[in-house]
Amino acid sequence: MHVSLTVNGQRAVTDVEPRTLLVHLLREELGLTGTHVGCDTSYCGACTVILDGKTVKSCTMLAVQAQGADVTTIEGLAANGDLHPVQEGFWERHGLQCGFCTPGMIMSAVGLLSDNGSPSEDEIRHGLEGNLCRCTGYHNIVRAVEYAAAKMRGEEPPAPEWEEGSA
């Protein structure tokens, strides 16, 4: 089937099998492999993208359901190459280890902060409940989102928990 959509600001037109999942269109047709597949059941959130302003799990949608949609993937998040504050927060606060859940986690955090610019720790934890991470115990993911929230409010982020080293 014919499908056309906008991905990271660029128009994409392609033919897919009707059963093709959006995540496979992104990864295998468009080569945007930053969006990952971590489960078969729309549970882990590694495939999270932003579609028409809302976060969606792209393994839950058929590609044809994204007809005409405006999709942002992790590759499109850094405007003009500059890191999004959420990306910066994950780097600054060690919010990732193996990096596999990270693109989905970052996209969900972007969605969370667009709904709530000053989330409490509890709100961050519940807001990211649909994204699994097996490496970090979520501790530094929460710190990363707190960092990003402060930056997006134009405030100084909370200091890191570790002592700033000599390096």
Add this chain to the structure above:
Amino acid sequence: MGGGVGVSTTSVLGGVVKRREDPALIRGTGLYVDDLQLPGMLHVAFVRSPYAHARVVSVDASDAEAMDGVRAVYTAADVAHLGDLVTQVAVGKLRPLLAGDKVNHLGEAVAMVVADSRYGARDAADAVDVEYDPLDPVIDLKEAASDAALVHEDMESNVLLAWEGGPWGDEEAIAATQQTIADAKGRDDTVSVSIEAVNQRLLPMPMEPRSVVADWNVGYGRFTVHSSTQIAHALAGGIAQTFGLSLTDVRCIAPEVGGGFGCKLNVYNDEILVCFASQQLGRPVKFTETRRDAAGSTIHGRGWVATATITGTGDGQILGYELDGIADMGAYSQNFTVAIPFLGLFVGAGQYSFPTHWKVACVHTHTMTTDAYRGAGRPEAAYYLERAIDAYAREIGVDPAEVRRKNFIPADQFPGAATHIGFPMDTGDYETNLDALLETAGYEDLKAERDRLRAEGRLVGLGLATYVEVCGFGPSALVDLGFSWAAYKIPSGFSGSGLVRVQADGTASVIIGTGPTGQGHQTTWAQIVSNQLGIPVENIRVSHGDTAESPLGIGTFGSRSAAVDGSATYEAANKVRAKAADLAAHLLEASADDIVFADGGAHVAGSPDQQVSWSDIATLAYQPHRLPEGMEGGLEAHAVFSPGNATWPFGSHLALVEVDGDTGDVKLLRYIAMDDCGNVINPMIVDGQIHGGLAQGIGQAMFEDGDYEADGNLLKWSFVEYPLPTSADLPSFELHRTVTPTDINPLGVKGIGEAGTIGSAQTVVNAVVDALSPLGVTHVDMPLRPKRVWAAIQAAKTNGSVS
């Protein structure tokens, strides 16, 4: 060569450096195996057994083979000539690449379909018609150990071996220890307290499913294999061994690997089979697990039942500890399978000096293979020990911290202390560590707060546990105990290596034999080399994971990579530094002994204004005609580090929980950890490792359950049935550390990858049992999901009303 080279520049060991690997990972430009698309690449799906135990009557692939885009369907007969799956510790039944006339666990691969597309392969796998004749499975561990029915009809027993000690391998000493404990039990001033507990099977579940792409080049006679593995060199060797090739005929690449936790520390049948298919079909072939594949066909961890008994006096002096257990190996042995409980044996007596008799039998069942999952044997050992000590402390009415303190191996026994099986330990100071935890946490205040809330009728509990871990494997001499990696053609034992090369522009390339699954090697290794050379971290690039370019390393597992391969890299950097001192001395017309490395270059001590840069030094190295006579060109060095022992980190953890008496819901309120992993290279990364380790230990305590049903079914096919902890389930962790460096390696580092997991499950369960203790509850098996906790509360209430 310059010997006593001047003292180094500002140290970057012990400092936070933001991770070098992160910019790619947060932009989505990191390459994981499933991201690979090679020209002409074909896709694999497996036909898997829906039974735990059955005869395979027939396999009819004719419909599948007739489907569009299907290139081949292979069954056991097609690959029989390749033998069983290559296995390091070959004790027990080895895994056939594809099941032949019998299947022995749910999810066992019976046929492999190769097709043009991912979806097409899946469709064709569903069209393969396999007729089974179901048989009764052996699932229960005690039943398996009794040999009432055999898992494999051609084996004499389901019991493969029992790990027992007692001092090392000495039957007389084992008997003497048993007699000592029996004598203690016979005294009228002692009590014995036992707990029978399940340490349930777990599914490792890294977020990246395993994935492999094999590409046979018939012209070169060479495989190029990308795999999501923790052991690229062993995989290359395993493929070479299977196909009768040399090590140089197989190039394995582990690119970004999305978590492993031990489950990628195996050579898998699918990795061999895609190679076979690529060779047969002359095309690259990819297999990527679904999460369902991962649940049933990637190794599992834990799976023990055991009874732990503490015997001691009424004032807390423990006179004996006994563990009698059975560990589930699954249907087939893979890389380390039967060796996992062996790791538990090492630390069976934890931080304590009491007589210990520890015996765990390894049995086959009709389930998926168990092998290394984060902690691997050591969490199980620590769980039983620390649960039993808590039960004993409760029985005699002595504070659990006090009981532990009374029985520690004293700090003054180091160096020279040994485990209960006589294996030497490196360094330890357990009492200082526990005291630091109790003081930092405000233990007395927490107890008072718990008692105050308890008086209000709330079910609040405090849990304490300590652990000692054996990791940083080494020693190299494990080869002599049979852990040689020879099955994978890399009989290197447990040594490590590193290669440091200063490029002509003064930047440094570091190539290491081990690779990360999230641990941040690119950053930590850059810090090690920067510290020795004074080259800024941002000018150092660390490469790993490609067996064609990297020196031999057996892998990142057992919290060993920094301690062993990091130490090798440290020594390689020192070799480069010594040569660079000679080169700088030549440039500066000075003695190498007077050269000081600082500010991204070198100068003569006392003359910092006359500085030569690393680029100047390296340029000289690559223009050998300018060198003094007898000096070789080039500026690189390789080193192999041979550890004389494993390392022995330790720590103590404290948890505060509240149980909802109406629902059984457990709320983890605080988690406070005091870990000691020796020196710390990057505190940010070390803390991150502990966070993740805690989440997996707490996951076992509260959420995860990979046990099979009695009929051999595994109802854990997705994250719905196998819940990992989510962000909403966990608190922020409170981490602290004591620092007791090891003397086993020059960095003084012990390893931190598994400590959080090894220390945490029993800490949480001890807290929950403490919370329920006013009701008379003495034990609840993991995972402490609401239903199970609620049932324990109800049972206690019922029993209470009866008595």
